[in-house]
Amino acid sequence: MTSFEFPGEYYEIMRRDFRNLAAETEFLASCAPPGSRVLDLGSGTGTNLRRLGELGYSCVGVDQSASFVEYARRAGGEGVEYVHGRAEDFATDRRFDLVYSLFMTLNHLPHDKLRTVLETTRCHLAPEGRLVLEFGHLLNFVESYQQHTVAHHRGDDILITRLARQSVNPHAATWRNEETLLVRDADGQVSLYDNFFDQSVLTGPEVRGLLAEAGFTVTAEYGGFRKEPAPGHGRGPLVIIAAPTPKEAI
Template sequence: MSSFEFPGEYYEIMRRDFRPLAAETEFLASFVAPGGRVLDLGCGTGTNLRELGARGFSCVGVDQSASFIDYARKAGGPGVAYVHGKAEEFVADAPFDLVYSLFMTLNYLPRQELRPLLERTRKHLSPGGRLVLEFGHLLNFVENYQPHTVAHHRAEGVLITRLARQSVNPHAANWRNEETLLVRGPDGQVAMYDNFFDQSVLTGPEVRELLTETGFTVTAEYGGFRKEPAPGHGRGPLVIVAAPTEEFTA
């Protein structure tokens, strides 16, 4: 389960501290021909889609957070449409040339939903289309585990203090994050928001196997959005690019 029901402008501020947006945009754009159709599964506030829409791609974003989708719709941008709903329930009416899921969104899905999601995604891809998955894998969770985190994010006169509590259920390979966001606005007013989410702790082999079983062939793996090689020690991000397997018929 996850909430992400707080104002999208605060998510945008925090995202900037974590993510290389320009590199993400170049990376995603490199897998789709000009004017192609793009689907973002778990698009959040639409950050990536606004950049891709501005480059002339035709974009659709799906997210379960009503406040993030509301923010994304208001933020606008050319050629981007948003659907409020669960990624695992999304059904497309036309094929996409690129489907992607970034910033660990795959981990938020209930584990049993991954296979049907990938099966449906394969049907959503045009011939020659690409799937890009960036997910949190076992070592990310192990290395980043802290029972309590306090972090500050600042921009545009806003100060966000994030108080996070994390717990791990090793038997379910589940990571729970509960956080309180204290936001001080430019006018000095303070507001408080709760956010929580559960994440499935995935492994690289598990995701590769699921991809193979659902009719994908892994075409590349990277350690980041500048197409760095995935490091042998397994630390850091893992970005998998896959294409529909041509002879797959299931």
């Protein structure tokens, strides 16, 4: 289960503390030329899509958060369309040159939905298209686990204090993240939001196996968006590029 129903402008502030938009944009642009059709599964507030739209891509974003999609639509973006819905429910007759899912969106899917989502994504791709997945794998979770954390995020005279609690369900191989956001706006008003999300614990071999079963061939793996090698010790996120496997090779 996942809940991200708080104002998108606050997510944008927090996102800047975790992500490198320039590196992500350069990476994604290297996977498909300008003018390509792009699908973002788990598009959040549309940060990546707005940047790609500026570069001439035709973009569609899908996200389950009504608040984030509302913010993304208000923020606009040339050639960008937003759909409110879950990745596993998204259906379209259109074909895309690039489909991507970043920032642990894959981990937010239940284990029993992963193969179906990847098979559906295979149908969304053009024959020469590419799929980019960024996900956290086992040691990511083990090493970053903290039962309680407090973090502060600042932007445009807004202060966000994030109080987070993690708990583990070992039988389901999931992490539950429960967060309380205390937000002080520029006018001194304070608001409170409760947020939670579950993340499935994945491993590299598991995802590679699911991709093969869904009709994909892994073409590259990296340890980040600077295309650095995936570290041998297994820590940090894993970024995988995959292509549809030709039918004659299946």
